[in-house]
Amino acid sequence: MSSVPDGKKLVRSPSGLRMMPEMGAYSSPFSLDEPQWVPDKECPRCMQCDTKFDFITRKHHCRRCGKCFCDKCCSKKVPLPRMCFVDPVRQCAECALISQKETEFYDRQLKVLMNGATFLVTLGCSEKSETMVCRLSNNHRYLFLDGESHFEVELAKISTVQVLTEGLTPGEKDIHTYTSLLESQYITEGGNNRAIGLLLQYKAVGSQDLQKMKLTASDDYNSNKKLAGSWLVAMHKAAKLLYESRDQ
Template sequence: MSTDGKKLVRSPSGLRMLPENRAYSSPFCLEEPQWVPDKECPRCMHCEAKFDFITRKHHCRRCGKCFCDKCCSKKVPLPRMCFVDPVRQCGECSIISQKEMEFYDRQLKVLMNGATFDINHGSSEKSETIACRLSNNHRYLFLDGENHYEIEFARISTVQILTEGFNPGGGNSRATGMLLQYKNAGSDELLQMKFTTSEDINSNKKTTASWLAAMHKAAKLLYESRDQ
């Protein structure tokens, strides 16, 4: 896990702060889209207004499609593409980016602050108390107890949050842990860890529940990144 050095890069969409080595990019990052060529876009791809000298075309920095100013006027932060400043986005994309800001502003910090769990490897009944946190570059889960483990976030296959007290009417369930499946480094072997909360080690249940909720959101973003 070497350098975390970054460099400022200018793209057609704006300034981006990127890792010097792209292999060290955050797993939550998205690549810039290819812009729809101007010649293929005579009308706004939302309201179908015809482009002319007065009605100018603009490209959404998130999806790359062409829009008129009315349909693509908002400038919104886009940390998933590492933009330094807010960038122009269409209405649909701006809503998505605004929702993601909660993850970057709050939940990433929760994951990096960490929480403590009992873990079981595979089907083993022997548990180990560990402190789990996300690395500063978002690329690894660090697990520290009697032993030290590092799980590459991009190799996580599934995250299942465990709950108890589920009520179909809602309101009574609480997170008690998670099942984490990931591919072993250097192979396609699928491994599993079970994380459970313990009354002995978790005096602050709110902190642990917040960490599990943030982990669920992080996994959702990871799966979405793979589909794009």
């Protein structure tokens, strides 16, 4: 194990080399823990095709789910950024497909979130709004909001994310909600519905009461509307990963 800049360290695990935060408590809320491998003695056959393992047919563990597979069913080596692996790692076909989709989020949407966008921000039931730049922190743990005032929201304290879209009658399906209990719906770039705002429910530091916040892409900032829309779509995808992490 060796230390590297920016508060991270290289850790060698049975699954491969990982780039981990120096302080485990400050890991990204999108990250996943390595799974416990199914013990060799408990898997005499491939858990996908039921082929019996022997000296010729060797067993391999999927780095994402920890199950045992033959080489045919676990041959793909795919990046797994949610577990902080430095290099692509061996995964079963089902896990590889999931990881490939997540890699696009890490390569594209995270950069959009960290670059930030400008919104009109309304707190609680207030009628007053403030123009603020909202961006995701470099460690993915906080939403920073900067304007005349400044405050931050910890992602782990967010209980509900609602993306407001344009193009539907209010009260029908104009609010797309992600929680650990509700069925998820998707907003697609270039689709019929355009993301125009975001509603958050969260707990502030030192409080157990739920706070509300609304972010709206203002019509006064036409040059920012496309950027704001991309940021909202990225936040929608981030919410999906966030709540999936809580359920695992």
